Amino acid sequence: MRFVINDTDIETDIDPRTSLLDLLREQIGLTGTKKGCNQGACGACTVLVDGERILSCLALAVQYEGRQVTTVEGLADQAGLHPLQKAFIEHDGFQCGYCTPGQLCSAIGMAAELQRGLPSHVTGDLSAMAIRATREELAERMSGNLCRCGAHNGIIDAIDEVFGERRGQQGYDAEMPEKVA
C-alpha cells in the first residue's frame, strides 16, 4: 500500500486495523506525532491530510492510502523551522512538549480554515465571508488540542503572532523580525 508522508512515497504492507497514528509511529518510525488518549479526546495525534487537520488515532491508515500526509517532521524546511515553531519557542508555547506536534499541525490546518472563511462556534455573523482572527476565534478553533501542562496562553500567543489579526502590524512582531507568516 502506498502512502505519501512528508512528500516521500512510502510502500508498506499493513493490517487494516492499523491506525494512521500507529502506521506513522510504529511502522515508519516517525515518532513526532504523539499518542495521548488514542480516543479522539486530546488532539496530540493531529496531522494534516491534503492540508486538512485530522486525528490520526481515529483514522484507519487504509482510508488514507495515496493521500498527502504531513506530520510535525514535515514542517521545517531547508531554511529552518516553520515560523510557527519559532513562535512556540519564543512564547513558551509548551512545557513538556508532548502536545506540541499536534498543536502545531492543528494550528496550521486551523489557519487555512480561517483564511477560507470557515465560521466557528464563536463567530457572530455566519454570513460574513471574512472572519477576523481574534484571540477568541483562535482559542475556540484550537479547543480540540489539550495541553496538560497548561501552556495554552503561550500557545495562543504564538499562534496569534503568526496567524492572528495583528500579524505584521507595526510593533507587534518587531522583536522577532525574522518571523513572517
Added chain:
Amino acid sequence: MTPFSFARATDADDALRLASARGGRYLGGGTNLVDLMRETIERPTALIDVTGLSSTIGERDDGGLLIGAAVRNTAVAEHAAVRARYPALARAILSGASGQIRNMATVGGNILQRTRCAYFYDNAGSRCNKRNPGEGCDAIEGFNRMHAILGASPSCVATHPSDMCVALAAFDATAHLLGADGERRLPLTELHHLPNGRPDDETLLKPGELITAVELPAERWFARSTYRKVRDRASYAFALISVAAALKIDGDRISDVRLALGGVAHKPWRAHKAEAALRGAPATAEHFRDAARAELAGAVPLSHNGFKIELAERTIVAVLQELAGEIA
C-alpha cells in the same frame, strides 16, 4: 480490535452490494466506529468505506437542500446556503466535537453515532443493556448526570450525543435511504427509537440499509433560527442541554415555530408540545416559559440530573427570546 476486511465503495449500489456480500458495516470518518471497535464494543467483520459516495450539497428545484451522506461536517457548516438559510444547522455542527473531528466526520456517521454513556463504553466493568441486552443498566443507579430526562425507559437512560441531529430534527429534515428493497425516505425525527425494552435496537434502518443523503425543506423562515448548547466547558464537550429553534412572527403573534432539544433523550427530541403551545401565542417570555413547561411536564429526573429540567426550560426561553428580539 477484531480482524475485518476493508473495501472502498465506488457508489451507493456498490456499497449495498459489498455490504450484502460481506455482511459488513459502513465506515464514514471512523471517529465513532473506530473508537468503538478498538474497545471491541463493535466487532464488524467487514468495513465498507462510504466516504467516496455523494459528498455534494445541491439545491432542489423546490428550493430545499440535498446534503450527501458523505459530506464532512465541516463542509456542511461552511456551505453558504446552510449558513444563510439554516443557520441553526451550521451553529449546531460548529458547537460539536473539535475542528479535527468535524473535518473527518460525515453526515451519515454523525446521524448514526452511538451514545457516550460511560457505562456503555466500559466494556469490561459495567452492565449495559445496549451492549448486552438483558444484563441490566448501571447508569440508572450510577453516575447519570449526562443522561436522559425525557423518553427514557427502565432499560436505558442514555442520550443521543449528536448536535447536528437536533437542528435536523427541528428543520423537519428527511433521510434518504437505500436498501435491498430500494429507496425510501424517513423523517429524521422517526429514524431513531426511544429505548423502550430494547435499547440495542437504535434506529428504523434495516440491516445493510445505507443513508445516501439528508434533505432540508425549503422554508425561507428557517433563516431565523439558531442553536444554543450548554455544557461543562466552553468548547469540546458534549451537551448537557441544547436547543435548536426557528421562529416566525406575524405582528406580535407567533405564526410558526420549530423547536428541538439535545442532551435530554435517546433521540433528538422534537418539542411538539411546546410548539403547539406557541403557535398563535404572543411572542413574550411568559408564553415561552409556559410552552417550555408544557414540554418538560413529562420530564423524569435521575439521581444526578434533576438540574437539567430547569436548565432546559431556561435555555428554551433564552433561545426564543433571542430569536424574537432578532425579529423585533
